[in-house]
Amino acid sequence: MENEQKNIEKINKDKFQEDLISWFKEEQRELPWRKDQDPYKVWVSEIMLQQTRVDTVIPYFNRFIDWFPTIDDLASANEDKVLKAWEGLGYYSRVRNLHAAVKEVKEKYNGQVPSTPKEISELKGVGPYTAGAILSIAYGKAEPAVDGNVMRVFSRILSIWEDIAKPSSRKVFEKAVRQLISHEEPSEFNQALMELGALICTPTSPSCLLCPVREHCQGFHEGVQKELPIKTKKTKQRNVQLATIILTDEQERILIHKRPNNGLLANLWEFPNVEVHQSMVVDRDQLVNLYRESFNMNIKVEKAIGQLNHIFSHLVWDMTIYVGTINSDYLPGSEWKYVSIEEIENYAFPVPYQKMFKLHQELKK
Template identity: 75%
Template sequence: MVNELKNIEKISIENFQDDLISWFKAEQRELPWRKDQDPYKVWVSEIMLQQTRVDTVIPYFNRFIEWFPTINDLANANDEKVLKAWEGLGYYSRVRNLHSAVKEVNEKYNGKVPNTPKEISTLKGVGPYTAGAILSIAYGVPEPAVDGNVMRVLSRILSIWEDIAKPSTRKVFEIAVRQLISHDEPSEFNQALMELGALICTPTSPSCLLCPVRDHCQGFHEGVEKDLPVKSKKNSQRAVDLAAVIIKDNSGRFLIHKRPENGLLANLWEFPNVEMHQPFVLERTQIADLFHESFDLEIKLEKGIGQIEHIFSHLIWNIRVYTGTIRSAIQESGEWKFVTLAEMDEYAFPVSYHKIIKLYHDYNKK
């Protein structure tokens, strides 16, 4: 680790800070969470930006802040509305953790986001990166905020060859940022590193000729900028085959089911579905038997209307979609509802089930 950071000695830290921050002040994008330094808005934006592109996040952020403009508003909102506000962003554990942590801030800290590393790091879902981002951007505390962009940028600038896919490697970059960060302008410094990674020092084709800190970059001078960062490949995704059924009652309402409180897509709504371990050999009657075993539902599958694919970070869902009828009475509950298409807008569904709804509409247009 010591050897990896020796290249810091080759840099004029003050000049590096000046070049980086001056570029950021001149070239930064206009983003809604940059309009002020409200710690709550910074927090929401950083949670949304995890594993999600900036352009995708902007409309979700604007809607979320419109629905929940303050910590108190979010803390007092019901779970269903919070999930609905997040609908489509994915990684729903992020918003469940945010909601839980905001409640704690509202109760324990009188609605004020903590401004010390020790306190803020105790909040649910607030890891080292999020803590550093909030503290530096909103409060001007010189804490590192090391995400993938920052590790990519600094691996090139400092010619660091450790595998960034390993969690332990993050410490190397946190130490580097602590040595490089501007104590006068920590907010601008950390945001500038992130912005540089997003706009200039991109993953596959870095725009070195446009880079404001090219003169400080060891990777560029060594001609290895495209070989960095070192990142080992993740394990391949697991494929899961599912059968989903769209069931309507006599009044045209759709049967929907709420997922369990824990696990993947917890507490979101869906059309009834089952996993098929032998998807290409099962007859419809056999699939109906699976629904009986899983949900005690007596159904008849009718038409197969198509198939959709949905990709997660760790698995791929292949969902065959059927229409069907229910042969047994079912009591509505917290787990089962009959809803109209208009009423579906009140419930939070994962993206995969929006794809199913679209498939159903497209099929009926034929």
């Protein structure tokens, strides 16, 4: 901490703010959530941008705000529609937490996003970064908004050799941002840091010669900008083999299943699937037995139509896709449904199952 403090003191604070903010005002991208400073829109955009690229988020943000223009609209929407609006963005706990939190804002704060650190931080899914982003961007409060982007930028500017993968490191960076943030233009300052990390101070090969704050950057002057930030690797992903099947009944309806309301991809819909042992070579008879044992369903397997691979942060799904038939007498509980091809559009599926359905439809043509 002593070292970081010395490095902060080396910086001409006013000049640093001026160089950074004036660059942002000139070079900032036109993004839909920057059109106004509506706290609700800032909130939605920041939740969407977690672990997701800006270019990917733009169409989702526009659709989401089109479907749910206000906090009241989102608070009163049913979960299936909210999940459908998010379909394809991944990390679905983000939108479930957002949905729960806006209901609380509607009930507790009369639909107004709270403007104090204490109140906003108590909302579900609103961590220190999101709270800081909303408070600074929408409310003009000099609060730090420290994510991986900002930690990367500040690790280089202040030559900070803390491991940014460790949760404890965030405090070091929050303290640094607090000392350097502009109190006159905190919204522009925080957004400028985010923009700098996205466009110039990138994870590999930073464009130092284009950087508006290069003269303030101690990492650049020491020639260590490419060695920073320090970030330990995550643990290896686990591989899961799935045998998943599109089952149709006599009326050409497709059987779909709602996932449990907690855990991975909670409350999203999927096609029936079973996990198989990695060393197991699955034939049709074994598959029929697996589905009978797992779901008490009698199916007929026609053929395998392809393989899909889907990577999560902590695991990899290796999916073998089959097609088959089932008697429509099978309906054990509310988590299973038969739907027509047209009706399937109303249900939110994770990306691997969207790809699986697309493959199925292409092969039918």
